[in-house]
Amino acid sequence: MLEVVCCDDEKEMRKALIRLIEPEFQLLGVDYQLSEFASGEELLSSNRLETVDLLFLDIEMKNLDGIETAKQLRKVNQHAVIIFITAFADFVFQGYEVQALNYLLKPYSKEKILEVLHKALEELERTQPKYFLIEQKSGSTRVALKDICYFMSDRRLLTVITTQGSYAFYGKLSELELPECFLRIHNRYIVNLNYVEQVESASLSCNQAQLPISRKYRQSLMVHFAKTLLG
The missing domain is CATH 2.40.50.1020 (LytTr DNA-binding domain)
Structure with a gap:
């Protein structure tokens, strides 16, 4: 089962993203579990850190931002595919140090979300252990x-x-x-x-x-x- 996490301190933005990605998972027949978090602190204190496969992570969050959250996550999880969410393209380059796959700009474009989602699933298929x-x-x-x-x-x-x-x-x-x-x-x-x-x-x-x-x-x-x- 694919462990998917959406971490954004704006509830409406989380819901908007989820409304777009869930139908695509269902269309592709992906077996997934989706969890929501309203802050980096909430995510880091959860039991999802080691098991998350795909993480949509807002950069501009209060207190602990997305970049620092990703750095902490990488200490225990190297395989997760990280997709940053941001309203400012200038922040995108900071994603390289935590091996972020891609980014999404707010407000969301359905076409861009589906393009990035498919790339993430291809990357997971390539790197995930086979059983x-x-x-x-x-x-x-x-x-x-x-x-x-x-x-x-x-x-x-x-x-x-x-x-x-x-x-x-x-x-x-x-x-x-x-x-x-x-x-x-x-x-x-x-x-x-x-x-x-x-x-x-x-x-x-x-x-x-x-x-x-x-x-x-x-x-x-x-x-x-x-x-x-x-x-």
Whole structure:
């Protein structure tokens, strides 16, 4: 779920922004939760700092302004996309030191808001961690793809080995939807190339585990492993 925050000390401006962005989230099918704050102090004292993904932040607020609020937020949250709101274009350049993505000028232009919103969603899609969902009888477990070393199959039982431990679930290797860094090396194994340390004639080392390589998959493995080494 996308955590969206609007922080502006002018209630009417908050409502005007929300009236424009909420229909677009709904049109795009984005699963989101939206929170409002009337000051930088209120935002900083909330439990949203570490989880906020997208922040619309007014610069000219009483007491604690938007720039200082953003500096405090960045101490605990580096991934949030910040969009500054301002009535004065002169303030925009201050956003660089807190890695602000863009800005909106008051009074709002619907076209500009939607343009900036789409850029923010693209940036979040590019930078947000991706996850693999494991379905078990006890419930669902979400594992970050970057932490997965390899998958192992024993008939219908699959085991995913991660840097944090392992999880077993039912499925088929051929039915897993995975990014390009995951490669089939054997009827029983799919590896994350980012964890492959060494490739030999009939096996490879993946996160210190020695896994077999089938002749069928060896040529493809060597090509992709070389690309990984070259960056």
